[in-house]
Amino acid sequence: MSILPNFFRSLILASLLSFAAPIVLFGGVLASLSLLSYIPLVEAIAQFTQAQILQFLAVFGNGCPLEGILTIGFTFSIVGAMFDTYAFYRYQNLRGN
Structure with missing residues (x-):
């Protein structure tokens, strides 16, 4: 067989999950910071942090944060x-195939 x-x-599943992980992580952090910016006491900190993250992503995206997260x-x-x-290669070798 x-x-x-x-x-x-396995390869496609690993690739898709590995692609989605940083996008979900950065998206979740940016969404949380966006919601935190509505609270008056932490508004400035949330907006500053959000701007820094977008600037970090823009470095990898040639000036565009969306291209940065895709990269x-x-x-x-x-x-x-x-x-x-x-891992697949090691599994096959350890099994004796």
Whole structure:
């Protein structure tokens, strides 16, 4: 029986989850900071932190925060796929196949 379909299924799933993880993380932090900016005592801190995060993302996106988060997501996706390939290879070698 071929192990190729299982490998590709695992590879695609690992790539998609690795791509989504930083996007969800940064999106959640930015959404939380956006909600915190409505509270008067922490408004300035939340807005400053949000601006710093957007500036950090703009560094990776050639001036655009959206491109920055996509660049980070694609990079994480490649790393996740490489790790999954390594884990699959090690599993096959330890099993004796």
